[in-house]
Amino acid sequence: MIVATGFDLLAPGAATAFVLTLARVGGLVLIAPVYSARIIPAPAKTALVLLLAVLLQPVARAHMPADATITPASIVGETVVGLVVGLGAALLVAAAEAAGELLSLQIGLSGAALLDPLSLQQSTVLGQFLQLLAVTLLLAGNGHLVMLDALAGTLQRLPAGGTLNLPAGAQETVALGSQIFVLGFKFASPVIAVVMVANVSLAVLSRAAPQLNILQLAFPVQIAFGLAALTLSVPVIAAWFMGWDLTYAASLTRLVNALAARSP
Numbered sequence: 672m673i674v675a676t677g678f679d680l681l682a683p684g685a686a687t688a689f690v691l692t693l694a695r696v697g698g699l700v701l702i703a704p705v706y707s708a709r710i711i712p713a714p715a716k717t718a719l720v721l722l723l724a725v726l727l728q729p730v731a732r733a734h735m736p737a738d739a740t741i742t743p744a745s746i747v748g749e750t751v752v753g754l755v756v757g758l759g760a761a762l763l764v765a766a767a768e769a770a771g772e773l774l775s776l777q778i779g780l781s782g783a784a785l786l787d788p789l790s791l792q793q794s795t796v797l798g799q800f801l802q803l804l805a806v807t808l809l810l811a812g813n814g815h816l817v818m819l820d821a822l823a824g825t826l827q828r829l830p831a832g833g834t835l836n837l838p839a840g841a842q843e844t845v846a847l848g849s850q851i852f853v854l855g856f857k858f859a860s861p862v863i864a865v866v867m868v869a870n871v872s873l874a875v876l877s878r879a880a881p882q883l884n885i886l887q888l889a890f891p892v893q894i895a896f897g898l899a900a901l902t903l904s905v906p907v908i909a910a911w912f913m914g915w916d917l918t919y920a921a922s923l924t925r926l927v928n929a930l931a932a933r934s935p
Contacts, residue, residue, distance in 0.1 A: 687741055688732035691831035693724040694746045695731075695822065698753020703818055704764045704806055706757070727823055731831040739832025748835045752930065755840065756822045759922040760814060762850050763915055767805035767908070769855030771798030777859070777866050778897030779890060797901070801858070804905070808912040817916055821923055828927050835930050843929035847922055858908050865900035866893055 697720050700706045706719070739745070774780075775795035794802070809815070829835065873889050 684735060684737075684739070685728065685732055687739055688735050688831055689724060689728045690741050691735070691739065691745060691749045692727050692731040692826075693720065694749035695753040695825070695831065696720050696723045696727065698750040698755075699757045699818065699822055700753075701750075701757070702754050702761050703757030704760050704809060705815055706818075707761075723819070723822075727826065730823055730826045734827050734830040735832050736830055739830075745832050748837070749831060751835065751837065751840065752825055752829055753822065755844070755926045755930065756818060756825060756923065758844065758847075759821075759919045759926065760809065760818055760915075762847065762922065763854070763912070763918065764802060764805045764809070766851045766854035767858060767912075768794070768798045768802040769851055770858035770908075771795060771801035773855060773859045774801075774862050774897065774901060777863050778901075779893050801908070804909070805912055808909055809915065812913060812915065814915070814919075817919065821919075825927060829931055837930070840926060840930040843926055847926065850922070858904075858911075861904045861907075862897055862900040866897045869893060869896040 700716055700720055706716070772795055775797045778797070780796055869892055870889070873892060
């Protein structure tokens with residue numbers, strides 16, 4: 672249960688709690704999906720960080736250690752905690768984008784690139800499609816609010832200005848990064864299987880009917896089968912993302928526990 676008084680910047684320790692909370696919120700906005708989108712103007716992001724810091728400052732002050740101070744190390748630590756909160760959701764969106772990139776390569780659409788409206792970087796059509804689908808589903812499931820609630824929860828588990836085990840946190844973050852490739856392959860595996868079967872069938876057909884021009888036939892067949900399989904897979908991917916909060920909570924718990932662990 673979170674117990675906090677109102678915002679009072681002149682109270683003892685209030686300014687310290689506000690600055691540390693500001694760093695933690697800033698870390699979230701740097702990496703979290705939607706919040707970190709480059710199309711959002713910098714003044715709007717700054718105003719959002721200030722607003723969230725004001726709202727969370729009473730919670731931070733209620734759980735902050737009495738000896739907490741503002742130092743470069745504490746600012747970096749709070750920023751890392753914010754990054755960890757946003758990283759859990761960012762990994763899921765990155766996994767969807769990785770699946771799209773893999774599918775583009777397998778289907779034969781890797782040459783079709785568009786400007787990503789969120790990152791303002793070039794990406795393949797399918798990569799951008801699955802990324803936007805993931806972001807849309809996160810917003811539909813109140814993912815932006817779930818991340819803010821998780822950030823507020825870390826103020827209890829990891830009090831502002833407290834000691835962090837950064838080496839253990841970094842190790843757990845690297846291990847968690849493998850989820851991008853695992854989830855991406857899971858999302859793409861049905862389509863890859865269909866395309867593989869189509870290619871094997873074309874190879875058998877080329878042996879049975881050598882007069883056919885398989886090189887001209889394979890490309891449109893591969894694209895058609897791949898897009899058809901992707902169309903059938905989208906509802907399954909969407910259903911998984913509707914329950915994304917369970918995976919997010921598990922990932923965040925592992926990261927927070929690693930940061931909170933004390934070195935022997």
